[in-house]
Amino acid sequence: MDLDVLNMFLIAGGTLAIPILAFVASFLLWPSALIKVYYWYWRRALGMQVAYASYGNYKFCYTYRGRPGPKQSILMLHGFSAHKDMWLAIVKFLPKNLHLVCVDMPGHEGTTRSALDDYSIGGQVTRIHQFVESINLNKKPFHLVGTSMGGNVAGVYAAQYPSDLCSLSLICPAGLKYPNESKFLKQLKVLKETANVHTVPLIPSTAGEMEEMLKLCSYVRFRIPQQVLQGLVDVRIPHNEFYRKLFLDIVDEKSRHSLQENMTKIVAPTQIIWGKQDQVLDASGADVLAGSIPGSHVEILENCGHSVVMERPRKTAKLIVDFLSAPQNTANNKKQD
Numbered sequence: 168m169d170l171d172v173l174n175m176f177l178i179a180g181g182t183l184a185i186p187i188l189a190f191v192a193s194f195l196l197w198p199s200a201l202i203k204v205y206y207w208y209w210r211r212a213l214g215m216q217v218a219y220a221s222y223g224n225y226k227f228c229y230t231y232r233g234r235p236g237p238k239q240s241i242l243m244l245h246g247f248s249a250h251k252d253m254w255l256a257i258v259k260f261l262p263k264n265l266h267l268v269c270v271d272m273p274g275h276e277g278t279t280r281s282a283l284d285d286y287s288i289g290g291q292v293t294r295i296h297q298f299v300e301s302i303n304l305n306k307k308p309f310h311l312v313g314t315s316m317g318g319n320v321a322g323v324y325a326a327q328y329p330s331d332l333c334s335l336s337l338i339c340p341a342g343l344k345y346p347n348e349s350k351f352l353k354q355l356k357v358l359k360e361t362a363n364v365h366t367v368p369l370i371p372s373t374a375g376e377m378e379e380m381l382k383l384c385s386y387v388r389f390r391i392p393q394q395v396l397q398g399l400v401d402v403r404i405p406h407n408e409f410y411r412k413l414f415l416d417i418v419d420e421k422s423r424h425s426l427q428e429n430m431t432k433i434v435a436p437t438q439i440i441w442g443k444q445d446q447v448l449d450a451s452g453a454d455v456l457a458g459s460i461p462g463s464h465v466e467i468l469e470n471c472g473h474s475v476v477m478e479r480p481r482k483t484a485k486l487i488v489d490f491l492s493a494p495q496n497t498a499n500n501k502k503q504d
């Protein structure tokens with residue numbers, strides 16, 4: 168989700184006027200270059216550094232800020248077809264003294280993409296654990312955050328490697344049996360009947376489909392210029408084949424309900440955050456989790472869709488920070504130290 172790219176156009180247009188607009192417009196011919204410059208700029212402004220870690224032949228790309236210290240480190244797992252820089256929106260509102268790590272999920276952006284790799288949720292959990300080991304993040308229990316597909320991975324990780332974590336934030340995670348069916352899951356059912364994987368709403372290949380996806384994922388409605396939509400979809404198209412394969416893997420029997428099947432094994436203090444108007448994964452999933460994870464905290468955000476991190480970055484950052492400093496969670500950390 169590249170909603171914040173749009174912000175930049177608005178800011179550029181609003182404050183810096185014609186010369187900058189002309190500069191930006193020239194970049195519209197090379198949308199991928201523009202987007203790279205944009206993230207490079209924001210990473211720099213926020214003090215996030217890019218780094219690589221290896222596990223055998225496998226390479227992980229990640230960004231980090233700070234070092235492991237007395238406070239919990241935080242690892243963040245992004246969703247389907249996103250990348251580590253989607254977290255910049257909330258990094259902006261997180262305290263400078265926290266050690267933050269955002270990793271590109273298997274096959275995404277700078278992390279190895281291989282046709283032979285196992286992209287099921289179980290396979291991704293194994294890879295994320297390899298990443299954690301490779302940078303020694305689990306020397307001390309850390310806080311794990313995951314959204315959407317990354318939330319499914321984070322929840323199963325918590326169940327399978329309980330001693331790695333001090334606590335867990337699940338932001339509208341996939342992998343549950345949602346009591347209410349979302350608009351997206353209804354659309355998928357129809358697609359399944361017609362066996363048409365080329366029109367999955369989360370894998371746009373035209374400007375129009377890109378617009379539909381943004382509408383599906385966010386509550387707030389933007390009017391986005393055609394050229395910008397075209398730019399946003401152009402940078403995705405080269406990856407669409409991979410996205411289709413990945414999508415089939417994560418909606419497969421084996422992965423679709425991974426979090427549901429694993430949630431009773433989650434022992435870390437858990438926070439559940441959901442946008443009330445989520446049309447991709449219905450917010451009724453929050454009750455499912457809360458019913459199975461004792462003592463979990465549910466936060467439902469009003470006027471918010473599936474892209475919680477993009478739509479409500481300040482609020483999400485505050486919820487995470489407050490949760491981390493809540494007495495019961497700090498007490499728990501002391502015990503595990």
Ligand SMILES: *[C@@H]1O[C@H](CO)[C@@H](O)[C@H](O)[C@H]1NC(C)=O
Binds near residue numbers: 429
């Ligand atoms: C937990 O999730 C993994 C990964 O998808 C899956 O293989 C396993 O069957 C699930 N259930 C349990 C009870 O572990």
